[in-house]
Amino acid sequence: xxxxxxxxxxxxxxxxxxxxxxxPTRATAPAPxxxxxxxxxxxxxxxxxxEAVTDVSFSVQAGEILxxxxxNGAGKTTTLxxxxxxxxxxxGSVTICGASLARDEARAKTNLAWIxxxxxxxxxxxxxxxxxxxxxLYGVSxxxxxxxxxxxxxxxxxxxxxxxGELSRGMRQKLAFCxxxxxxxxxxxxxxxxxxxxxxxxRAAKVAIRExxxxxxxxxxxxxxxxxxxxxxxxxxxLDRGRIVFVxxxxxxxxxxxxxxxSSLEEIFMAATEGPRGxxxxxxxxxxxxxxxRGPSATP
Amino acid sequence: MLGxxxxxxxxxxxxxRMKFRGALRSQVRKLRRPxxxxxxxxxxxxxxxxxxxxxxxxxxxRPQTADGAGLVLxxxxxxxxxxxxxxxxxxxxxxxxxxxxxxxLCFSAPLLRTDLIRYRLGVNMLRSLIAGTLFGLGAARRxxxxxxxxxxxxxxxxxVPILGQATALLLGDAENRLGRLAxxxxxxxxxxxxxxxxxxxxxxxLFADDEGLHETLGRISPLRFAHGALAGSPALQVLLAxxxxxxxxxSAPDAGTFFAWLAICAVVWLVxxxxxxxxxxxxxxxxxxxxxxxxxxLSRLRRxxxxxxxxxxxxxxxxxxxxxxxxxxxxxxxxxxKLATIARKARGAFLFSATIVxxxxxxxxxxxxxxxxxxxxxxxxxxxxxxxxxLCSGLRFDFRNDLDQMEQIKAWPAHPALIFLATVLxxxxxxxxxxxxxxxxxxxxxxxxxxxxxxxxxxxxxLALSWTAVDNAVYLFAPVRYAPGQEGALQHVxxxxxxxxxxFGLLGVAGAVAVLPGVLTGVLxxxxxxxxxxAAWIAGGLVTWIGLGAIDxxxxxxxxxxxxxxxxxxxxx
Numbered sequence: 001x002x003x004x005x006x007x008x009x010x011x012x013x014x015x016x017x018x019x020x021x022x023x024p025t026r027a028t029a030p031a032p033x034x035x036x037x038x039x040x041x042x043x044x045x046x047x048x049x050x051e052a053v054t055d056v057s058f059s060v061q062a063g064e065i066l067x068x069x070x071x072n073g074a075g076k077t078t079t080l081x082x083x084x085x086x087x088x089x090x091x092g093s094v095t096i097c098g099a100s101l102a103r104d105e106a107r108a109k110t111n112l113a114w115i116x117x118x119x120x121x122x123x124x125x126x127x128x129x130x131x132x133x134x135x136x137l138y139g140v141s142x143x144x145x146x147x148x149x150x151x152x153x154x155x156x157x158x159x160x161x162x163x164x165g166e167l168s169r170g171m172r173q174k175l176a177f178c179x180x181x182x183x184x185x186x187x188x189x190x191x192x193x194x195x196x197x198x199x200x201x202x203r204a205a206k207v208a209i210r211e212x213x214x215x216x217x218x219x220x221x222x223x224x225x226x227x228x229x230x231x232x233x234x235x236x237x238x239l240d241r242g243r244i245v246f247v248x249x250x251x252x253x254x255x256x257x258x259x260x261x262x263s264s265l266e267e268i269f270m271a272a273t274e275g276p277r278g279x280x281x282x283x284x285x286x287x288x289x290x291x292x293x294r295g296p297s298a299t300p
Numbered sequence: 301m302l303g304x305x306x307x308x309x310x311x312x313x314x315x316x317r318m319k320f321r322g323a324l325r326s327q328v329r330k331l332r333r334p335x336x337x338x339x340x341x342x343x344x345x346x347x348x349x350x351x352x353x354x355x356x357x358x359x360x361x362r363p364q365t366a367d368g369a370g371l372v373l374x375x376x377x378x379x380x381x382x383x384x385x386x387x388x389x390x391x392x393x394x395x396x397x398x399x400x401x402x403x404x405l406c407f408s409a410p411l412l413r414t415d416l417i418r419y420r421l422g423v424n425m426l427r428s429l430i431a432g433t434l435f436g437l438g439a440a441r442r443x444x445x446x447x448x449x450x451x452x453x454x455x456x457x458x459x460v461p462i463l464g465q466a467t468a469l470l471l472g473d474a475e476n477r478l479g480r481l482a483x484x485x486x487x488x489x490x491x492x493x494x495x496x497x498x499x500x501x502x503x504x505x506l507f508a509d510d511e512g513l514h515e516t517l518g519r520i521s522p523l524r525f526a527h528g529a530l531a532g533s534p535a536l537q538v539l540l541a542x543x544x545x546x547x548x549x550x551s552a553p554d555a556g557t558f559f560a561w562l563a564i565c566a567v568v569w570l571v572x573x574x575x576x577x578x579x580x581x582x583x584x585x586x587x588x589x590x591x592x593x594x595x596x597x598l599s600r601l602r603r604x605x606x607x608x609x610x611x612x613x614x615x616x617x618x619x620x621x622x623x624x625x626x627x628x629x630x631x632x633x634x635x636x637x638k639l640a641t642i643a644r645k646a647r648g649a650f651l652f653s654a655t656i657v658x659x660x661x662x663x664x665x666x667x668x669x670x671x672x673x674x675x676x677x678x679x680x681x682x683x684x685x686x687x688x689x690x691l692c693s694g695l696r697f698d699f700r701n702d703l704d705q706m707e708q709i710k711a712w713p714a715h716p717a718l719i720f721l722a723t724v725l726x727x728x729x730x731x732x733x734x735x736x737x738x739x740x741x742x743x744x745x746x747x748x749x750x751x752x753x754x755x756x757x758x759x760x761x762x763l764a765l766s767w768t769a770v771d772n773a774v775y776l777f778a779p780v781r782y783a784p785g786q787e788g789a790l791q792h793v794x795x796x797x798x799x800x801x802x803x804f805g806l807l808g809v810a811g812a813v814a815v816l817p818g819v820l821t822g823v824l825x826x827x828x829x830x831x832x833x834x835a836a837w838i839a840g841g842l843v844t845w846i847g848l849g850a851i852d853x854x855x856x857x858x859x860x861x862x863x864x865x866x867x868x869x870x871x872x873x
Binding site for chain 2: 081084085086087088106107108109110112114116119120121122123124125126129132133136137138162163
């Protein structure tokens with residue numbers, strides 16, 4: 001119970017410079033480091049007797065983008081909200097940059113940023129005040145210059161003094177990006193991050209995500225936009241009815257799920273999640289371990 | 301715990317300052333528009349009248365010089381009431397309440413839970429300063445030394461939020477365990493048996509003979525019971541004992557006594573603050589539920605759902621087959637949608653209203669048990685008018701519930717007036733049925749009936765439709781979205797006054813236009829056509845009924861126009 005443990009003083013204070021978007025190429029996985037930036041082990045979550053997530057284990061390396069996909073109600077948001085500490089961990093463990101979320105929660109969260117699917121800004125605070133508050137929250141010094149950079153990058157400069165309550169859905173999303181990027185997190189969790197963004201916003205977001213990853217941040221990207229996942233993610237994790245049905249690269253998915261070479265993530269997704277729906281927690285892979293290429297057909 | 305600031309994380313203190321500044325800034329921005337100025341001015345006048353009236357009455361009141369012991373006792377009882385209300389309020393804020401815009405941010409940020417508790421304690425204490433000022437001014441005139449009383453009340457009011465927060469945190473922790481226990485108990489049958497018991501008792505009262513009733517009421521006089529309990533109850537003394545320091549501080553007759561008790565209260569405050577901040581409870585799950593619950597309630601309030609239907613929203617439950625009572629066409633479909641919503645989401649509010657009507661019928665039977673025409677018709681008329689106003693204000697199953705669906709509603713392939721009528725008609729019918737049942741129950745209770753009651757029953761749907769149509773038309777004209785604590789309170793008060801005046805003005809005009817021809821017809825029929833009194837009444841009633849019906853048609857058409865005018869793009873509900 002980290003009720004009164006001190007906050008870790010070493011909040012990262014890196015700075016980035018906007019870069020043009022590289023040509024969309026298939027992402028290649030970074031070389032695995034010794035300790036993953038994010039490690040989830042045997043995580044389970046139950047709501048009033050209903051299993052939402054069952055025995056999920058996986059890890060994300062520094063510099064890696066993991067695409068989290070699954071049908072509605074698969075447990076993606078529950079998993080992300082538990083990893084970032086919004087929901088308490090019922091079972092299992094989460095380690096962020098070496099800090100246990102259960103034992104050293106504040107230190108673990110110092111390295112983390114979370115963008116929910118529908119960010120809610122403060123009605124009476126301006127856009128710039130949101131950044132000021134975030135800087136205070138994460139102990140970012142010399143934040144003004146970086147805040148201005150981020151506002152420019154996400155095309156919010158004109159809205160600098162607009163109140164949170166006046167922002168449209170897309171603007172709120174952009175503000176959430178700015179706040180998340182401000183302290184240069186080492187682990188970034190995003191739930192449907194591009195919903196509500198205009199094409200320019202989507203492009204800026206994709207560039208920013210790639211850039212953050214290339215600077216060594218581990219990113220989990222949850223989305224139903226499979227093309228986006230295919231474009232950005234080094235590996236994919238398919239959740240279905242609270243269980244992992246596959247985790248690995250696209251090529252591994254094709255091999256494991258007997259999909260033809262060159263088949264898209266959409267086809268792989270369909271193959272991985274087909275079967276009667278409406279049940280609960282009846283995934284076909286009991287192990288749910290983070291073994292590359294593990295899928296339904298790999299189940300013993 | 302060393303290194304944790306007593307008043308929490310600096311970022312959260314910054315947030316408090318920025319939110320305060322933001323609220324002021326929003327207020328200033330609202331004043332840029334002429335309507336903002338006007339409504340603010342009206343609001344200021346009303347606030348000023350209220351606070352001024354309170355201050356004047358306080359200052360004009362003669363200082364009361366009760367004996368020391370009596371003063372302390374009554375102060376303790378006052379504090380007990382405040383404390384009990386705080387504890388009761390904590391039931392609806394289990395865990396640590398954080399607004400929806402703060403909860404995800406704070407829970408995912410590198411903050412200690414103790415920081416969050418300290419932050420909420422600070423916010424709650426700042427809010428209680430307003431209540432403290434009002435109570436302090438009131439106490440200042442009643443206690444031996446005004447300034448000590450005022451300061452004492454302020455210190456007390458700064459302690460009360462700590463009690464509330466500690467209770468909420470402990471309740472949140474106990475909720476899961478108690479929740480599991482409650483699930484095992486047969487709560488529905490228990491509630492059913494209790495409800496049936498109360499109902500049977502009321503029916504017994506309704507049909508009991510007068511002498512037996514008076515004897516029964518005399519035996520269970522609540523005032524006599526309360527006086528007996530207060531006289532020297534050891535249980536009450538035990539309850540009041542912990543409140544002695546605050547009561548003594550507020551009622552201190554001299555500086556020595558005041559500062560001695562103030563020191564004790566300050567120490568208690570400090571200890572309570574630290575202990576509450578360190579309660580080792582993981583409140584996240586309960587807080588998320590509480591935050592979502594309160595966000596829903598605030599959203600309903602902002603939509604104007606301030607009546608009973610807004611407060612007592614049941615958990616939606618499928619499975620109830622709702623009949624297509626008004627046909628299977630477009631009109632019937634819209635009305636069915638409304639009926640299904642009532643049946644699945646507002647059962648509690650409906651049953652509560654039915655109970656109120658039942659109790660009112662019983663009370664009116666007991667209080668006015670005469671077998672005369674005056675009693676029969678007077679009671680029915682009072683129930684019809686009073687009941688329509690009360691139920692239509694409480695059971696609001698109208699456009700206030702539908703503000704989030706306005707985009708779809710405006711795209712429905714039906715005339716706006718038809719949509720308007722189909723939306724308000726289920727509420728009108730339910731109110732009419734409830735009131736008709738209440739009126740007939742009373743007639744059965746007093747054992748008398750008059751044909752005029754049938755006339756009153758025929759007026760019920762028209763009365764309810766008039767009220768509901770005006771209410772909804774005005775609401776659609778200028779939807780007021782406000783919840784307590786939201787910015788723009790001044791403007792809201794001013795705007796509410798204007799809207800209420802508009803509503804009552806419209807109702808007054810509609811009523812006059814409907815009633816005057818009827819009265820005129822009755823008088824003319826009696827004087828110039830030599831019709832009997834009964835015939836004149838019937839003729840006058842018929843003309844009024846037709847007039848009210850015509851006005852209702854006009855109101856529905858007007859409501860349709862307002863629906864047509866409603867701009868979804870401008871809605872920021």
